[in-house]
Amino acid sequence: MTTRLVSMDKIAIKQLYEVPQHFDTVANWIYEQWWKKPGNTIEVVKQPLREHLEKKDFPLTLVALEGEKPAGSVLLIENDGISELPDLTPWLAALYVAPRFRRQGVGPQLVQALEQHARQIGYKKLYLVATDRVSFYKDLSWGIYTKMGGKTGITIMHKQL
Ligand SMILES: CC(C)(COP(=O)(O)OP(=O)(O)OC[C@H]1O[C@@H](n2cnc3c(N)ncnc32)[C@H](O)[C@@H]1OP(=O)(O)O)[C@@H](O)C(=O)NCCC(=O)NCCS
Structure with missing residues (x-):
């Protein structure tokens, strides 16, 4: 197996509406990682994601590209489905x-x-749901907002922009 390092100056970040050819790839990543379960089809992801094909500041999806190849994605959305915290917005989701x-x-x-974009469009705070990746976000200067759901629970993190 060969190790392949990507030089960061080769990674470009675009909005999904600029690279709609990668819509299916991004939807598939999200579906396979978080939503694939009995009773769900990929439509559960595609339906809300279609809004992110429109040219607008919010909500949106950012796509990392190495040349033409999609390398990753992240969403900025109004609510990440945490019904106990309906007033918090916006959320970084599905990294x-x-x-x-x-x-x-x-x-x-x-x-x-995504932080930079959220700041530019006027948000002062950003939230996310972390499952097992709390230290990844701590390294990026995010803090713990609250923990939910006991031992197997999730951590809500936040960052002042
Ligand atoms: C979490 C995720 C987004 C991280 O993205 P990434 O681009 O790999 O992030 P980094 O480059 O910072 O690397 C993360 C890891 O590599 C390590 N790392 C980074 N650069 C490194 C280097 N040059 N050499 C060795 N290790 C390195 C980091 O310490 C970190 O370690 P860990 O995976 O053991 O925690 C990615 O692993 C992923 O998509 N996972 C599946 C989905 C997911 O869990 N999303 C987060 C939801 S909360």
Whole structure:
């Protein structure tokens, strides 16, 4: 197996509406990682994601690209389905880096690009749901907002922009 390092200056970040040819790839990543279960089809992801094909500031999906190849994606959305915290908004969600691009800084680059975009459109805070990746986000200066659901629970994290 060969190790392949991506030089960060080769990674570009675009909005999904600029690269609609990658819609199916992004939907598939999200479905396989979080939504594939009995009773769900990929439509459960595609239906809300179609809104992100429109040219607008919010909600949106950012896609990391190495040349023409999609390397990862992340979403900025109004609510990540935490019904106990309906007033918190907006959320960074569904951060995903394709396996062969991992451990090379693509994830942090996507998070920082999303933070910058959220700041530019006027948000002062950003939230996310972390399952087992709390330290990844702590390294990017996110803090713990609250923990939910006991031992197997999730951690809500936040960052001042
Ligand atoms: C979590 C995820 C987005 C991280 O993206 P990434 O681009 O690989 O992020 P980084 O480049 O910072 O690398 C993360 C890991 O590589 C390590 N790393 C980074 N650069 C490295 C290097 N040059 N050499 C060795 N290790 C390195 C980091 O310490 C970190 O270690 P860990 O995986 O053991 O925690 C990615 O693994 C992923 O998509 N996972 C599946 C979906 C998911 O869990 N999303 C987060 C939801 S909360």
